[in-house]
Amino acid sequence: MKRSAESSTALLVDPPMEPKLIYPEPLLDSTELLALIQGTTFFAANRLGDLMPPGAPHIGLFRQDTRFLSQLELIINGQKPLVLSSTAVDAHNSRVELTVRGGSVPGENLDLPVNTVYVHREQLLGSDHFYDVLEIESFHDEEVTLTVELRFAADFMDIFQVRGLLRGKSGEYFKPEAEGQRVQFRYKGLDERSRLTELCFEPQPQPLNGSRAVWQCRLKPHGRTRLAMTVSMMAGEPSKPLPALDIAPTFEEVHAKAATKHQHWDQNCTRFQSDNEIFDVLLQTSTEDFYALRMPEPAGTTIAAGVPWFAALFGRDSLLASYETLVLDPGIARGTLQVLARYQGRERNDERDEDPGKILHERRTSEMTATHEVAFGRSYASVDSTPLFLILACEYFRWTGDEALLQELKEPIRAATHWVLDYGDLDGDGLIEYCRRNPKGLFNQGWKDSSDANRHSDGSIAQPPIALIEVQGYAMRALSVVSELLSLLGEEELGSRAATRAEELKKLIEKRFWMQDREYYAMALDCDKAPLRVDGSNPGHLLFSRAISRERAQQTAKRLLSEGLFAGWGIRTLSSSESYFNPMSYHCGSVWPHDNAVIGYGMARYGLHDEACIVFQALYDAALYFRDYRLPELFCGVERQLKAGPVHYPVSCSPQAWAAGAPFLLLTGLLGIRPSAERGELAIIDPCLPPFLNQLRIDNLKIGSSRLALEFERRGERTNCNIADIQGEKLKISVVFASAARGCVS
Numbered sequence: 001m002k003r004s005a006e007s008s009t010a011l012l013v014d015p016p017m018e019p020k021l022i023y024p025e026p027l028l029d030s031t032e033l034l035a036l037i038q039g040t041t042f043f044a045a046n047r048l049g050d051l052m053p054p055g056a057p058h059i060g061l062f063r064q065d066t067r068f069l070s071q072l073e074l075i076i077n078g079q080k081p082l083v084l085s086s087t088a089v090d091a092h093n094s095r096v097e098l099t100v101r102g103g104s105v106p107g108e109n110l111d112l113p114v115n116t117v118y119v120h121r122e123q124l125l126g127s128d129h130f131y132d133v134l135e136i137e138s139f140h141d142e143e144v145t146l147t148v149e150l151r152f153a154a155d156f157m158d159i160f161q162v163r164g165l166l167r168g169k170s171g172e173y174f175k176p177e178a179e180g181q182r183v184q185f186r187y188k189g190l191d192e193r194s195r196l197t198e199l200c201f202e203p204q205p206q207p208l209n210g211s212r213a214v215w216q217c218r219l220k221p222h223g224r225t226r227l228a229m230t231v232s233m234m235a236g237e238p239s240k241p242l243p244a245l246d247i248a249p250t251f252e253e254v255h256a257k258a259a260t261k262h263q264h265w266d267q268n269c270t271r272f273q274s275d276n277e278i279f280d281v282l283l284q285t286s287t288e289d290f291y292a293l294r295m296p297e298p299a300g301t302t303i304a305a306g307v308p309w310f311a312a313l314f315g316r317d318s319l320l321a322s323y324e325t326l327v328l329d330p331g332i333a334r335g336t337l338q339v340l341a342r343y344q345g346r347e348r349n350d351e352r353d354e355d356p357g358k359i360l361h362e363r364r365t366s367e368m369t370a371t372h373e374v375a376f377g378r379s380y381a382s383v384d385s386t387p388l389f390l391i392l393a394c395e396y397f398r399w400t401g402d403e404a405l406l407q408e409l410k411e412p413i414r415a416a417t418h419w420v421l422d423y424g425d426l427d428g429d430g431l432i433e434y435c436r437r438n439p440k441g442l443f444n445q446g447w448k449d450s451s452d453a454n455r456h457s458d459g460s461i462a463q464p465p466i467a468l469i470e471v472q473g474y475a476m477r478a479l480s481v482v483s484e485l486l487s488l489l490g491e492e493e494l495g496s497r498a499a500t501r502a503e504e505l506k507k508l509i510e511k512r513f514w515m516q517d518r519e520y521y522a523m524a525l526d527c528d529k530a531p532l533r534v535d536g537s538n539p540g541h542l543l544f545s546r547a548i549s550r551e552r553a554q555q556t557a558k559r560l561l562s563e564g565l566f567a568g569w570g571i572r573t574l575s576s577s578e579s580y581f582n583p584m585s586y587h588c589g590s591v592w593p594h595d596n597a598v599i600g601y602g603m604a605r606y607g608l609h610d611e612a613c614i615v616f617q618a619l620y621d622a623a624l625y626f627r628d629y630r631l632p633e634l635f636c637g638v639e640r641q642l643k644a645g646p647v648h649y650p651v652s653c654s655p656q657a658w659a660a661g662a663p664f665l666l667l668t669g670l671l672g673i674r675p676s677a678e679r680g681e682l683a684i685i686d687p688c689l690p691p692f693l694n695q696l697r698i699d700n701l702k703i704g705s706s707r708l709a710l711e712f713e714r715r716g717e718r719t720n721c722n723i724a725d726i727q728g729e730k731l732k733i734s735v736v737f738a739s740a741a742r743g744c745v746s
Contacts, residue, residue: 524538708726
C-alpha cells in the first residue's frame with residue numbers, strides 16, 4: 001500500500017526565515033551533539049533529542065545534504081522536560097531519559113511534585129525514516145493530566161546554506177498539509193526536484209497542524225502511555241512529480257534489521273582487548289563510527305567523511321580513513337577503491353578540475369550543487385587523492401593478496417599512475433602542483449584546503465601553482481610501490497617509468513624543500529618556486545611516505561615535537577612561533593588527530609618509537625575529555641595546561657572518519673604489523689605498546705585468508721608478541737625485535 005506524495009491543492013508559501021545570528025539558548029558545539037548516522041542520512045540534536053533553536057547550524061535531520069527537519073521541540077505542561085541522561089546506544093539509536101518539571105498543571109487544580117513523571121525518549125534513524133518514541137510513566141499516587149506537545153518545521157535548506165553560505169534565493173515552499181494523523185511539508189527546489197517530509201503520529205494528536213502536534217494525556221496513578229512520531233523523507237527526480245510514498249516500516253522492524261546488520265559488522269571486524277578499559281571503549285567508539293559512516297554506492301560501500309558538514313563521499317578522506325583501518329577491516333579499503341575507481345576522471349573538464357585518471361575529491365547531490373551555485377557536485381579539486389589511491393591499492397594488496405580486485409583495478413591503477421606522471425606536474429619542474437581551474441572551486445587543494453592555509457612567514461597568501469611538501473612525499477611513495485603492482489599486471493614499462501620518477505622525486509624533495517638554516521622542510525613552494533619558510537605539520541607526512549633518510553626523519557621528528565609545534569595535546573598544524581598562528585583557526589594552529597596519526601605512524605616506521613608514543617599519549621589524553629572518548633575532526637591548538645582539557649573547536653565534525661581511524665593507524669605503526677599476504681607472510685617488526693597499555697590482545701585479524709589472534713605484553717623496555725591462534729591458510733610469521741630492526745625502514 002502506498003500514499004500519494006503530491007497534492008494539487010497545495011498552496012505556495014514564503015520560504016522559512018533565514019536563521020538569526022542570536023539564539024535564545026547556547027548552541028552546543030558538535031562534540032556535545034547527540035548524533036545518529038546512516039551514511040549520508042544523519043540526525044544531529046541537542047542532549048534532549050530536540051532540534052532547537054529552529055534552523056540553527058549543526059542540528060537537523062539531513063539526507064543527501066538537505067535538511068528535511070529543522071525544528072523538533074518537546075514541551076510538556078508548557079515547559080521543557082529535564083534531562084536525566086542522554087546516550088547514543090549505537091550508530092542509529094539514542095535514548096534520552098527525562099523527567100517532567102514540577103509545579104502547577106495548566107487547567108488542573110494540582111501541583112505536580114518534582115521527579116514523579118518519567119519520560120523515556122527513544123530515537124531511531126533509518127536511511128530515509130526517523131522515529132521518535134515517548135514512553136511516559138507516572139509514579140504519582142494521584143491521576144495526572146499532561147499536555148504533551150511536539151513542535152516541528154522543515155526548511156529543506158542545502159547543507160551549504162546551513163553552513164552559512166548566503167544564497168538570497170530559493171525554490172517554492174508549499175503550505176504544510178495536515179490530514180488525519182499526518183503532516184506533509186513539500187518543497188520544489190531550483191534544481192527542479194521536489195522534496196517531501198511527512199510526519200505521522202500515533203495516537204492521533206488533538207490538535208494537529210503544520211507546526212505542532214498536541215496530546216492530552218490522563219495518566220492514572222502509576223499509569224503509562226506511549227506516543228510516537230515517524231518522519232519519512234523523499235526527494236524526486238528533476239521536473240517529475242514525487243512518486244507515491246511507501247508506508248514506513250515500523251520502529252520494531254527497523255530496529256531489528258539494524259541490530260542484525262550491526263551484529264554482522266561487529267563479528268567481521270578485528271577485536272581489541274587491553275588492560276586499559278578506557279582505551280577499549282575508545283577503540284569501540286571508533287569502530288562504531290566507521291559502522292555509522294558507511295556509505296553504500298553502486299560500486300561498493302565506502303566511508304562518508306564526517307557529520308555534520310561532510311556526510312558525503314570525499315576521495316582524500318575515504319582513502320586515508322581506509323588506510324588507517326586496514327587493521328580493523330580491509331573490506332573498508334576494498335569498497336573505497338571500487339567506488340573511487342568508478343568515479344575516476346575520464347576527461348579534461350575545467351569546471352570540475354578533472355583530468356583523465358584523476359581521483360575524485362568530493363561528490364554531492366544537493367540543490368546548490370545541481371544548480372552550480374557551488375562547485376562541489378562532482379569535484380576533482382584535490383592534488384593528493386590520486387597518489388593516495390595508488391598507495392591504498394598497494395597496501396590493501398599487501399594485507400589481502402586480493403588478486404581479483406587487483407585485476408579489476410588494473411585500468412584505474414594505470415590511469416592514476418599516468419595522472420601522477422603526466423598531469424600532476426603543471427610546469428615541468430618534476431614536482432606535483434595544483435592550481436584551480438574553476439573560480440568557484442577550492443583555492444587550496446591539499447588536505448589543508450582553507451583559503452588561508454598556505455602562507456609565507458610574513459602572513460602573505462602563497463599563490464598557485466603550489467607544490468606542497470606532503471604531496472611530493474605521497475607521489476614519491478605511490479610511484480615507488482605501484483611500480484611493483486604494475487609489473488604484476490604486465491605493465492613493466494609503466495612500472496619502470498614510475499620507479500624512475502619516484503627516485504627523482506625523492507631527490508627533488510631534498511633539493512627544493514630542505515632548509516638547512518632551519519633544519520626542517522619548507523611547507524610548500526609557491527608559483528615563483530619560493531619556499532614557504534614556516535614550521536607546519538606538513539613535513540611530518542614525509543615520515544608516512546618514507547621519502548627521506550633516517551637522519552632527516554630524526555631531525556623532522558625533533559622539530560615536530562618542539563615547543564612551538566607540539567601543544568601537549570598533539571602536534572599543531574602551524575607552530576605558535578609563526579606570525580599568523582591562531583590556535584582557533586581551521587589549519588593555522590589547530591590540532592588534527594588524523595594529522596598526528598599519520599605523523600606518528602611514520603615515526604614508528606622509522607623506528608622512532610619514543611616519539612610516536614609521545615604523539616599517541618597526547619591524543620589518548622585528549623580523547624578523555626570528549627564524549628565517549630571520541631576524537632573529533634580537530635580541536636584548538638591551545639597549549640596544554642594543568643587541570644584543563646583541550647579546547648573544543650566550535651564546528652568540528654564528530655564523528656569524523658579519519659579522526660576515528662587515528663588510534664588504529666598508530667597501533668598498526670607501533671606494533672610493527674607488516675603484512676605481505678601475497679607471499680603468505682607477516683612480519684612483526686620491533687613491537688612497542690604505547691605508554692598507557694601493558695597488555696593487548698587482537699582477535700580476528702585478517703591477513704589474506706588467515707585469521708589471527710596476537711597477544712602483546714610489555715616486559716620492562718620490551719614488548720613481546722605471542723601468536724595465540726591462527727585459522728585459515730598457513731602464514732609464515734616472523735617477529736623481529738629492536739636489536740635487529742632499529743633503523744630499518746621497509
